[in-house]
Amino acid sequence: MGASSAPFSVSAQGKNPRILKGGKAMTQATAVHEAPKSFIRRYIFSTDHKVIGLQYLFLAMAAVAIGIVLSLYMRLRLAWPTERWPLLGKLFPNAMAGGTISPEFYLSLVTMHGTIMVFFVLTTAPLGGFGNYFLPIQVGAHDMAFPVLNMLSFWVTLAGFLVLMAAFFVSGGAPISGWTAYAPLSAVGEIAGPGLGMGQNLWILSIALFCIASLLGALNFITTTLNLRTKGMAMTRLPLTVWAWFTTAVLALLAFPVLLAGGILLLLDRVAGTSFFVPGGLIVSDKILPHKGGSPLLWQHLFWFFGHPEVYIAILPGMGITSHVLSTFARKPIFGYRAMVTAIFAIGLLGFLVWGHHMFVSGMSPYSAIAFSLLTLSIGVPSAIKTFNWLATLYKARIHFTVPMLFALGFVSIFVTGGLSGIVLGQTSLDIPMHDTYFVVAHFHLIMGVAAIFGIFAGTYYWFPKIFGRMMNDALGKLHFWLTFIGIYAIFIPMHILGIAGHPRRYAETAGFDFLTPLQPIHVFITIAALITAGAQLLFFFNFFWSIWKGKKAEMNPWRATTLEWTIPSPPPHDNFGPQTPVVHRGPYEYSVPGAAEDYLLQTAPPAPTKS
Amino acid sequence: MGFALALVIGVITLGTVVLFAGRFWWFPEAISEHGPSIDRQFMLTLTIIGIAFILAQATLAFFIVRYRRQGEGRASYWHDSPRLEALWTTITAVVFLSLAVLGQRVWAKLHLNAPPPGALQVEVTAQQFVWNIRYPGPDGKFGRTRTELINDVDNPVGLDFTDPAAQDDIVTVNQMAIPVNRDIHVILRSKDVIHSFWVPPLRMKQDAVPGLAINIHFKAVKTGQFEIACAELCGLTHHRMRGFLLVLSEPEFERWLQQRASP
Structure with missing residues (x-):
């Protein structure tokens, strides 16, 4: 590519950054507000959305590394429950005394892996990381609407993470009540089991901090999208990534306060003797508890009222990124832009009406279960619309198999696989045998865990050149994709079979039951697949950090993409666009427009002077 | 690259189908009166989502090969078809909601009756x-x-x-x-x-x-x-x-x- 004088093309080369306006290329002038000079204000307590986005990304990378390591400990325990691992035990000298992974430590791992992954990876990376970095740029803003709030939001998230990690080191260790922390197990303190004392308190505190941080973030995302769009950036011209982040922020704004309230009530039950979730007449470890009149189901309603939208908070940005990347490398407009936006909103709305499908066998009214079931299967409709439209985007495309594209294609495949098993779980009668088995574990890992992670990988490989001004290594990236894509299927497809055979989740071993022992070979297979797949992630981490310093220099628009981030230098300057705010003339996915000089049209490209 | 990815998707799809259809590990024989109805509903659902799974993965794999970058020329500028979208929305809505309704039968018998x-x-x-x-x-x-x-x-x-x-x-x-x-x-x-x-x-x-x-x-x-x-x-x-x-x-x-x- 290069500079051209045709009205459709854009001069967009790294060495000579220009911003286009009204058909004239303008050289970039000095920033509107100057970048802070001191190291601390610039990189630590920064109010620059790009620095904050990176901080979120690095936090998520640390969290995902820990989360993966924890999952490997779990997998080792499940495959070889009596084996001693003295070397691995050094990481957890208290919990793994003697080098064996005890059942209580296994349950701590279950709890911490889930909590870290759901909150500090799947919410933090796609929304806090990419959303912060690219939402303002893609709408043509200089920063978020409330930069200080944005900074606070990151630091409160980090505090939440540190508090959670501290749970490993307090007496009793990390909590064993799972990431769902069902009361009364989570509410009555240490007498119910190890880690349910201080560890559980820290868990609640961590989640409460995370809720507050997410609220601050959500306000920022919503305001920025609604108020700071640049000239010409109508809502109907927003990239689907922005629509996804915007919808996600609305979900976060409505869901996190409910969890925050629930968390506060749970903490009061534990430390102030209240009885929101603990009924009367309980005997735990031969002790009669003084609580009276609480409801364990209330916690489940509050938790899942948050928890189900949370699933979409994790996956919607991945859908946005996938749409964005698919369109870019298919060199085709996204199919059915309006249907895609409608589907995102429909998923978001329905996402608030289906929490009861986590509670079919909880003792909740069987009539409401039927309503929740019908609503749950309805959510398959907008999800199917998205899948159809992704496939239709590939129809008559011209696919470039870049690394981000491979991950976006992988996302589509995994989204289909993980989504379809939801049709089983959403039916009341089929949930009876499947509830709380490995079938559920397989389902949610594929749809909300792995699919979301594939969205994050696609986003990382796609935007890395913009963020760091260098390309990630292509060969390493491809190897990473192949191993991960195959590995993920090898791990999670067999888990469905465990669930069909009736294997309950959160079991530290199969030895206790005759109907479980024949399933042990599947556990061994899954563990081996998990070790290989986790090992493959080292390729990603190496590629990432190596490329920051040693990667090939990136041009301004290496993918020949259309949205606003590709009109500014890589990495972008402090205030993104300088004094010259961009003017948007067209939708976000104008690829292969007939008659255009090149196969893409930047959103800032001026309208054709004449129809030819 | 396109061929390789299509092949991998094909192998994964086939492997998944074999694992589910082969029933090497499966649920134990039902011993309750309502058990066989749950199993039938499960098999019906599994068949339908199995077909959807194969169709979606096969289409994905086919498009990946068929529309990989080759030769000169450009992608098509085709990006909307209200009729097509209405069609597949209706089909999925009918299939999914029918399953949801059918799935209530055993539930109603077990949980709505005293x-x-x-x-x-x-x-x-x-x-x-x-x-x-x-x-x-x-x-x-x-x-x-x-x-x-x-x-x-x-x-x-x-x-x-x-x-x-x-x-x-x-x-x-x-x-x-x-x-x-x-x-x-x-x-x-x-x-x-x-x-x-x-x-x-x-x-x-x-x-x-x-x-x-x-x-x-x-x-x-x-x-x-x-x-x-x-x-x-x-x-x-x-x-x-x-x-x-x-x-x-x-x-x-x-x-x-x-x-x-x-x-």
């Missing part, structure tokens, strides 16, 4: 990590219980023996016998945290929630001994919370009960 009259009442009281089973005894009435009287050694459910109805109640630990071909009405309780009563061959799972008495009913149609597992995380040895369900013939059941009656 236990049939004449059903044998059994109370199951879960605790960390034990199943306490109580039968009302010859009088057919459960006696009064009081939390203060609970004693894991000889009175695990806290029977109040000053109540005449309590005196003939029969309490066992981790052993739940039921007669075959008779409706069973289970009253599920918990003493401490949430547990879940899960007997895979019975196709029955229900949480036991402290503070609630949850009623379920079923009928076993095959005799034998089966395991009761806890399916809701309940603490340290959740994975070892095992009970036994003995489905006996009516006379055998009566004998079993008599052996356990207090002298």
Whole structure:
């Protein structure tokens, strides 16, 4: 590519950054507000959305590394429950005394892996990381609407993470009540089991901090999208990534306060003797508890009222990124832009009406279960619309198999696989045998865990050149994709079979039951697949950090993409666009427009002077 | 690259289909009256989502090969088709909602109907990590219980023996016998945290929630001994919370009960 004088093309080369306006290329002038000079204000307590986005990304990378390591400990325990691992035990000298992974430590791992992954990876990376970095740029803003709030939001998230990690080191260790922390197990303190004392308190505190941080973030995302769009950036011209982040922020704004309230009530039950979730007449470890009149189901309603939208908070940005990347490398407009936006909103709305499908066998009214079931299967409709439209985007495309594209294609495949098993779980009668088995574990890992992670990988490989001004290594990236894509299927497809055979989740071993022992070979297979797949992630981490310093220099628009981030230098300057705010003339996915000089049209490209 | 990816997607799809269709590991044979209906609904659903799975992955793989970058020329600028979108939206809505409606049949039978009259009442009281089973005894009435009287050694459910109805109640630990071909009405309780009563061959799972008495009913149609597992995380040895369900013939059941009656 290069500079051209045709009205459709854009001069967009790294060495000579220009911003286009009204058909004239303008050289970039000095920033509107100057970048802070001191190291601390610039990189630590920064109010620059790009620095904050990176901080979120690095936090998520640390969290995902820990989360993966924890999952490997779990997998080792499940495959070889009596084996001693003295070397691995050094990481957890208290919990793994003697080098064996005890059942209580296994349950701590279950709890911490889930909590870290759901909150500090799947919410933090796609929304806090990419959303912060690219939402303002893609709408043509200089920063978020409330930069200080944005900074606070990151630091409160980090505090939440540190508090959670501290749970490993307090007496009793990390909590064993799972990431769902069902009361009364989570509410009555240490007498119910190890880690349910201080560890559980820290868990609640961590989640409460995370809720507050997410609220601050959500306000920022919503305001920025609604108020700071640049000239010409109508809502109907927003990239689907922005629509996804915007919808996600609305979900976060409505869901996190409910969890925050629930968390506060749970903490009061534990430390102030209240009885929101603990009924009367309980005997735990031969002790009669003084609580009276609480409801364990209330916690489940509050938790899942948050928890189900949370699933979409994790996956919607991945859908946005996938749409964005698919369109870019298919060199085709996204199919059915309006249907895609409608589907995102429909998923978001329905996402608030289906929490009861986590509670079919909880003792909740069987009539409401039927309503929740019908609503749950309805959510398959907008999800199917998205899948159809992704496939239709590939129809008559011209696919470039870049690394981000491979991950976006992988996302589509995994989204289909993980989504379809939801049709089983959403039916009341089929949930009876499947509830709380490995079938559920397989389902949610594929749809909300792995699919979301594939969205994050696609986003990382796609935007890395913009963020760091260098390309990630292509060969390493491809190897990473192949191993991960195959590995993920090898791990999670067999888990469905465990669930069909009736294997309950959160079991530290199969030895206790005759109907479980024949399933042990599947556990061994899954563990081996998990070790290989986790090992493959080292390729990603190496590629990432190596490329920051040693990667090939990136041009301004290496993918020949259309949205606003590709009109500014890589990495972008402090205030993104300088004094010259961009003017948007067209939708976000104008690829292969007939008659255009090149196969893409930047959103800032001026309208054709004449129809030819 | 396109060929390789299509091939991998194809192999994964085929492998998945073989794993599910081969049934190398599968659910145990159903022993309850409602079990086969759940299995049929499961197989119907699995067939439909299996077809959707194969179609979606095959289309993806085909497009990846067919529309990989090759030669000159550009992608098509085709990006909207309201008719096509209306069509596939309607098809998925009809298929998914039909499944959802069909999926309610067994549920309605199990959970919207009261236990049939004449059903044998059994109370199951879960605790960390034990199943306490109580039968009302010859009088057919459960006696009064009081939390203060609970004693894991000889009175695990806290029977109040000053109540005449309590005196003939029969309490066992981790052993739940039921007669075959008779409706069973289970009253599920918990003493401490949430547990879940899960007997895979019975196709029955229900949480036991402290503070609630949850009623379920079923009928076993095959005799034998089966395991009761806890399916809701309940603490340290959740994975070892095992009970036994003995489905006996009516006379055998009566004998079993008599052996356990207090002298």
